[in-house]
Amino acid sequence: MGREALDILNIHKLTKHFYQKWMDTTVDFPMLNVITYEDKIKAEEETEKGLDNIFEFLGDFPKGENEKILWRIKFKKLAYDFSLRGYSKEHKKELEPYIDKFLKVMGEFTKSSKSFDSKLSYEEIWQAMRNVWALVLLQIIFDQEVGLTKGIFAYSLLYPYTDNYLDSSELSSKEKKEFNLLVKEKLEGKKVYPKDDISKKVVILLSKIEEQFERIKYDEVFKSLLAIQNAQEKSLHQQGEKNSLNEKELLDISIEKGGTSVLVDGYLVKGKLNVDEIYFLFSFGIALQIVDDIQDIEEDIRENHNTVVTKVGHRWNLDNLTKNLLGFTVDILKDLAKVNKDKNIIFENFVVKRAMHFVYFAITKNKKLYSSKFMNEFENYLPYTLKYMTNLNKNLNKKLKRTKRKLGDKRFKEVMEYIFSA
Known part of the structure; x- marks a missing residue:
């Protein structure tokens, strides 16, 4: 089925189409940007410096109202600098x-x-x-x-x-x-x-x-909301020890759930979508869902929540499934240019980079589920060294706990409220 033939909001056809696209994606590593060891170390130093500056600044939250206003302006600058480091x-x-x-x-x-x-x-x-x-x-x-x-x-x-x-x-x-x-x-x-x-x-x-959204004029908004609701209902079949769904059935659920979740986002933003926009949003949602499934695999196993990732992980390593995900994600991100009305290439590249980093962190979190051969090659493409990425969440939590101890729970909550208040 060609892209032009996609039946708008026929979720069954969309799921079938993208299931085949997933299966047709090669299980070889796609062409990814190689990051040198020197650049990884430089990025780590910039990240650590930025995080230390932010947490130190949080710990110095003032009490006076005038000081708080100046503090927020400076914090905003720190947030900019950290987000745009490199x-x-x-x-x-x-x-x-x-x-x-x-x-x-x-x-x-x-x-x-x-x-x-x-x-x-x-x-x-x-x-x-x-x-x-x-x-x-x-x-x-x-x-x-x-x-x-x-x-x-x-x-x-x-x-x-x-x-x-x-x-x-x-x-x-x-x-x-x-x-x-x-x-x-x-x-x-x-x-x-x-x-x-x-x-x-x-x-x-x-x-x-x-x-x-008026129902008659924007009926597709509500059809898309019903579609994600139906997908959520189907995902309930993934729960429980007696679950007997096979890999294809579990992949279908992830495709439908992921695809419809981002499709809804598009309709809530625009009200109406063209075929290229539907194609991009649905496929991007699939990638995000599989990434989530990889990221949450340990929790899913504990909770008897079955996904295509837990099914594969029970028997094999996740090498081929993840190379499939990487190739699928790289391919669909090429379609961003077709739907990006903003047309700012720098911003577009920023989005692509952040999307790929999201995938990378999910994989490194569960590195023990991969072969050493996979991880040795995969590390070439990471923005940091594998060791740094593996320990980043732990280091973040340490910095966070240290700041909380300095401020106390009540004061820390006040800081969070102040930062995110309009």
């Missing part, structure tokens, strides 16, 4: 306005989230923030006005509620099915009667999407 002065100048847009929406989202539900933790808001970043990124790529729309706020904030509800081992399968039915009926425009506090909040958030 770029030339000219490229930094090009990219700074984009970083500014992200930070502005992050502040608005945090403030609106706490206003909507004061019980939300900053960990839960941070969980939702990843989707906000994706949606702001798409606003830029699709040349839309950047800001926190009702749709972006509502859909992103659904994540802490729906994900935690559906992933909970304390709730029965029957309760999860009832919750999914309530969401589905609300998306279909039916009147619903939520039974508990979480369900009520989910219904309110979905109503905010209805306020932005």
Whole structure:
């Protein structure tokens, strides 16, 4: 099936198409940029210096209101410098306005989230923030006005509620099915009667999407929301020790779940999408889902949550599956130029670089699941040495704990609130 023949929002055909594209992708290493050892060490030094500056600055949070204003201005500069480390002065100048847009929406989202539900933790808001970043990124790529729309706020904030509800081992399968039915009926425009506090909040958030998008004019927005809901329901079959799904069935679930999740983002940003945009968003969502599956493999095994990655990992190493992922990701990122209305090549390259780093970190987190031959070749393409990447999260947590001890929990929370407030 050619790209021009993709039936808009025929999820079955899209899943079938991209399953074949995945299977047709070579299991050889794709052409990736080789990073020299010297450049890796330089990048590590820049990263460590940037992190130390940020955490030291967090620990010096002032008490006076006037001092706080100056502190935030300086912190913003530190955030810019860290985000754009390794770029030339000219490229930094090009990219700074984009970083500014992200930070502005992050502040608005945090403030609106706490206003909507004061019980939300900053960990839960941070969980939702990843989707906000994706949606702001798409606003830029699709040349839309950047800001926190009702749709972006509502859909992103659904994540802490729906994900935690559906992933909970304390709730029965029957309760999860009832919750999914309530969401589905609300998306279909039916009147619903939520039974508990979480369900009520989910219904309110979905109503905010209805306020932005009139159903008849933007029916594809709601079809895409139903598509991700259906994919989420299918993913419930992945849970439990008695799961008997084969590799193809599990891959189909990851393709459908991942593809529809990013497709929804596109519709919430634009309202309507063309075929090239659908193709790019669906395929990019697949890559992100497989990356998530690799990143979460240990937790998934503990929770008896079966994915194509856990299925392969039970019997073999992840070499071929991951080379397949790398080739698939490199291929689809070439399509970014076709949908990028912003047309800023420096920003486009920035996005591609960050996307590949996301893949790299997921792989290095689980390096023991790969052969030494794979890791020896793979390390050539990493932005840092393998040892540094493996220990980065541990080092970050150490720096974070040290700063928390210096400030105390209450004061540290105040710092986080101040940073992310609009």
